[in-house]
Amino acid sequence: MATIPLATNFDGDFVLKLLPIDSANTMDELAAAAAENVIGIHVHDQPGKTLRVRKQGAAEPYARATTVAEAALEPTECVEIYFE
Secondary structure, three states, rough: EEEEEEEEOOOOOOEEEEEEEEEEEHHHHHHHHHHHHOEEEEEEEEEOEEEEEEEOOOOOOOOOOOOOOOOOOOOOOOEEEEEE
């Protein structure tokens, strides 16, 4: 496993954040890690809603169990995190 820095764009936040994430982490784990730096600080929590991850500009999110390695995300590539 390797640490990959990804740019994260959390829906409702006003700034991109660089998040170091392990290539073995799933999209759910990536979303949870990104949420730690945003929910309750820049974005209100939405209990009962699921966080989803998609590549910036993509219409569909990744499957929740897809790993960062399986998604073939490159260092500093941007992903969008949003409540579904």
